[in-house]
Amino acid sequence: MLGPMSTLDNFVAGLSFPLDGFQREACEVLESGRGVLVCAPTGAGKTIVGEFAVYLALAQGTKCFYTTPIKALSNQKYHDLVDVHGAEAVGLLTGDNAINSSAPIVVMTTEVLRNMIYANSPALQGLSHVVMDEVHFLADRFRGAVWEEVILGLDPSVRVVSLSATVSNAEEFGDWIATVRGDTEVIVSEHRPVPLHQYMLVGGRLFELFDRKSPPHGRRQVNPELTRYIKQRALLDHDDRDSGRGHRGRGDRRHRRSTTMPRPRLIQLLEEDALLPAIFFIFSRKGCEDAFVQCVRSDLNLLEPEQVSQVDEVVERHLTDLSPGDAEVLGVEQWWAGLRRGFAAHHAGMLPMFRQAVEELFVRGLTKVVFATETLALGINMPARSVVLERLIKYNGEAHVDLTPGEYTQLTGRAGRRGIDVEGNAVVLWTPEVLPDRVAGLAGARTFPLRSSFRPEYNMVLNLIHRLGVEGSRHLLRRSFAQFQTDRTLVGQARQLDHARRRLRKTDAELIAAADKAGLDPGIGLDDAGDERPGTDPYAGFLGYLTLREDIRRAEREERFTRRIENENAVAEDLAALKRGHVIAVSSRRHRGLAVVLLPAEQHLDPRPLVLLEDGYTTRVGADDFLNPPQVLGNLRIPRDADTKSGRGRRRVAELLASSGITRPVGRQSKRRRQTGGDSEVARLRNRLRSHPIHKQPGLDKLFRLGEQRNRLVRDVASLERSIDERKSRLEEDFDIVVAVLRELGYLESDGRGGLQVTPTGDVLRRIYAETDLLVAECIRAGIWHRLSPVELAAVVSSMVYQSRRDTYGGGIDSMPGSKTVREALAETLAVWQATNEVQARHSGGSESLVTAEPDTGFCAPISAWAAGRSLDEALTAASAGGNLLSPGDFVRWNRQVIDLLEQIRNSVGADDPLAGTARRAVKSLRRGVVAAELE
Incomplete structure (x- = not known):
């Protein structure tokens, strides 16, 4: 007779598929009452573990919160x-x-849970499980600290289910979670249910990236056929250029190949190879829109007639709340036309209702190609058969940077639909800058360490002190993953330091014994504790002699470096001074012989004049083509009608150069050395070396070996000591800086018992979670926003959250459109910002880590128009009038953030404060039209 089914058995019975090994193991851990960290590739199905946590909480009559980034x-x-x-x-x-917030299962963003913990929300009562999806987000430098705050702040009885992409230090992360939360199992799976196949598309040909003969494990070799084909293309392009230059009109255009292909043609190639549906990751919104428009203007059509009506049904449902006027402004007609042909864009600049329609169509197989930014890779359920990467460089908000192996894995992880595809496909488009070896390095890398981004900030510190006191807050900082990683590093470094010190003491003893045997002063004195007593003369004794030799080598290196820089500067200066017709001698690995200058250098930082060599070849020469500064050997008069861009014209000038009678210097050129003066540091040190009593003493090989070994150990000890001193107290130093700022500004005060307590003003800041939290609280305390109307408050508060993608108002606040009251409030806000930053800079020693960003007025005009009841078209026009191009999706997103901050302000000041009423009315004025539709 069978026994009763377990909770896990009941859960599995309701599934339409069996659990994989790692899924079952993780669920069994949860059922046993322990926490779990699951690290698995994108698409491996780790969310099923989170869903079991939900099922388990319902079965136990408790609560489960499911958090996402x-x-x-x-x-x-x-x-x-x-x-x-x-x-x-x-x-x-x-x-x-806020939908059904008292339900036993609540899905929320991680920030919401963090705020609930700080507020000690009653909703936390009865909570048994928290699922932290995409927990590797704690490495995010802007928002990552939130994940650590939650893990550290949850009641110890809560079981945490952490779901992460594959990281190389999963055991370290799991050890930390187990340290701060109790019994936690780490389960790692590197198996992809749908294997990923790597390709490169070169021209119109698709090549496998890896050699099929390479072993499946270990370092895989690049497909030699791919490498050969790329080299052949390069040779064809080179021959093509030579043919076009030397024989006008005879260039073989059949060999001319563009490294880029029109996207409609590229999509057709993918369709022919059965690689659709596909996601094209393009790392800019404009790039996504341009790709979409390019397809709209083509004859590309990827859908059957019967599928078009299904598309229409989905789109009409998602656009129910959109007014006809807004639909025209938003370009719905063109967007819909693309969807009816099977392709779409997907990025943060689109309205959420548009993105949600695209997501549903893609999942249902009604959209075959999506041009997307990387935000699509963050867990949204839109798997494809193939992922296409057009570039391996992205803009990170500050600079264009290369994709990391982790980012490449995250993006390509979307390829391969479980239960549908036999394999997924990652396709990288080849360009001369994208080398197969580099792609193979990204695709084959398995090292994605998770690094903490945790650091104390104003709101965090106030909430910690309010809940835990100062010492409790310090204790929590010491329990953070950031400190855990630092401590682990310090433990290893301390072990290395201890070992180096022991070896140093042993070497010292051997050196002293050997020096005594040779009748020499070892040059080292040790006190009773075995520590070195430094002498007054650094060059005394045998060790001083070794130090003298090392100082000579150092000084020689510095002199060589100085000479090289001076020579390079002299070469650059002379190259920049060359004029048309100057004849010089070139002697390098690439070029040798006479050369005449055709075009002077265009800039002086790295001057590269265009010259013509004796054989009629033209090239640009730079500092690396000369051992010594170029000498003008003569001047050649180049006829004005000489066409040096044609082969005939170049041959004519070469003949003139050959018949000019100018000759190059005879003999092999070598670099001229500058004479070093007798009073140089090297000369002085050499004189001292020659006069040292040990200089000519023979038989000191053992002493030299021991002395050099000792010096290496001394350097190692000093380096380790510096590293440990720099790392061990960074978090607490930051904490002390934040506390000092908060005390000076009156957010913290003494509690009369040797500790600190949060003041009433600090209670306001505790409830402000924006990045500009301190500035917002200072403006509230100064009362500069209290006299504003709801529309004016929305405008001014927008400067606290908005970040322009480029400069907005060149003339500053005074030239900004809007009322005088708004401009005055912004000017006062700016004054508060400057005063606050002065306090922060004084305590942080000028460090920019605590400096608040300057208020940005770029959204004031459009949000004023919207809050005043103007149309979407008028609001977007107000943005463009200020030189700030704003997409509809961005408009809605920034409205959301302003609404969020206004709600925080309303809740922080108390219901009786007039500012709370103004904030409430401002929110109401913003929540309409497309903004209201997206908030429902």
């Missing part, structure tokens, strides 16, 4: 769980939405 993923997960458990059992909290 982004609102779009929270919305998606909410709908997934509602489909399984019903709307009554599931709630949603994202800052924008």
Whole structure:
């Protein structure tokens, strides 16, 4: 007779597929009452473990919170769980939405849970499980600290289910979670249920990236056929250029190949190879839109007639709340036309309703190609058969940087639909800058370490001190993953330091004994503790002699470096001074012989004049083509009608150069050495070396070996000591700086018992979670926003959250459109910002890590228009009038953030404060039209 089924058995019975080994193991850990960290590739199905945590909490009559890093993923997960458990059992909290928040299962962004912990929310009662999806986000330098705050702040009885992409230090991360939360199992799976195949597309040909003969494990070799084909293309292009230059009109255009291909043609190639549906990752919104428009203007059509009506049904449902006027402004007609042909764009600049329509169509197989930014890779359920990467460089908000192996893995992880595709496909488009070896390095890398980004900030410190006191806060900092990683590094470094010191003491003893045997002063004195007593003369004794030799080598290196820099500067100066017709001698690996200058250098930083060599070849020469500064050997008069761009013209000038009678210097050229004066440091040190009593003494080989070994150990000890001193107290130093700023500004005060307590003003700051939290609190305290109307408050508060993608108002606040009251409030806000930053800079020693960003007025005009009841078209026009191009999606997104901060302000000042009423009315004025539709 069979026994009763376990909770896990019941859960599995409701699934349409069996669990993989790692999924079952993780679920068994949860059922046993322990926490779990699951690290698995994108698409491996680790979210099933989170869903079991939900099922387990419902079965036990407790609560489960399911957290995600982004609102779009929270919305998606909410709908997934509602489909399984019903709307009554599931709630949603994202800052924008609050649906059924008292439900036993609530999906939320991680920031919402962090705020609930700080507020000691009653909703935390009865909580048994928290799922932290995409927990590797704690490495994010802007928002990562939130994940650590939650893990550290949850009640010890709560079981944490951490779901992460594959990271190389999973055991280290798991050890930390187990240290701060108790019994936690680490389960790692590197198996992809759908294997990923790597390709490069060169021209119109698709090549496998890796050699099939390479072993499946270890370093895989690049496909030699791919390498050969790229080299052949390079040779063809080179011959093509030579043919076109030397024989005008005879260039073989059949060999001319562009490194880029029109996207419609590229998509057709993918379709022919059965590689659709595909996601094209393009790292800019404009690039996504340009690709979409390029396809719209082509005859590309990827859908069958019967599929078009299904597309129309989905689109009409998503656009129910959109007014006809807004639809025209948003370009719905063209967007819809692309969807009816099977392709779309997807990025943060689009309205969420548009993105959600694209996501649904893609999942249903009604969209075959999506041009997307990397935000699509953050857990949103849109797997494809193939992923296409057009570039391996992206803009990170500050600079264009190379993709990391982790980012490459995250993006290509979208390829391969479980239960549909036999394999996924990652396709990288070849350009001369994208080398196969580099792609292979990204695709084959397995080292993605998770690094903490945790650091104390104003709101965090106030909330910690309010809950835990100063010493409790310090204790929590010491328990952070950041400190855990530092301590682990310090433990290893301390072990190395101890070993180096022991070896140093042993070497000292051997050196002293050997020096005594040779009748020499070892040059080292040790006190009773075995530590070195430094002498007054650094060159005394045998060790002083060794130090003298090392100082000579150092000084010689510095002199050589100085001579090289001076020579390079002299070469650059003379190259920049060359004029048309000057004849010089070139003697390098690439070129040798006479050369005449055709075009002077265009710039002086790295001057490279265009010259013609004796054989009629033209090239630009730079500093690396000369051992010594170029000498003008003569001047050649170049006829004005000489066409040096043609082969005939170059041959004519070469003949003139050959018949000019100018000759190059005879003999092999060598670099001229500058004479070193007798009073140089090297000369002085050499004189001292020759007069040293040990200089000519023979038989000191053992002493030399021991002395050099000792010096290496001394350097190692000093380096380790510096590293340990720099690392061990960084978090607490930052904490002390933040506390000092908060005390000076009156947010913290003495509690009369030797500790600190949060002041009433500090209570306001505790409830402000924006990056500009301190500035917002200072403006509230100064009362400069209290006299504003709801529209004016929305405008001024927008400067606290908005970040321009480029300069907005060249003339500053005074030239900004809007009322005089708004401009005055912004000017006062700016004054508060400057005063606050002065306090921060004084305590932090000028460090920029605590400096608050300057208020940005770029959104004031459009949000003023919107809050005043103007149309979407008028609001977007107000943005462009200020030189600030704003997409509809960005407009809605910034409105959301302003609404969120206004709600924080309303909750922080108290219901009786007039500012709370103004903030409430400002929110109401913003929540309409497309903004209201996206908040429902």
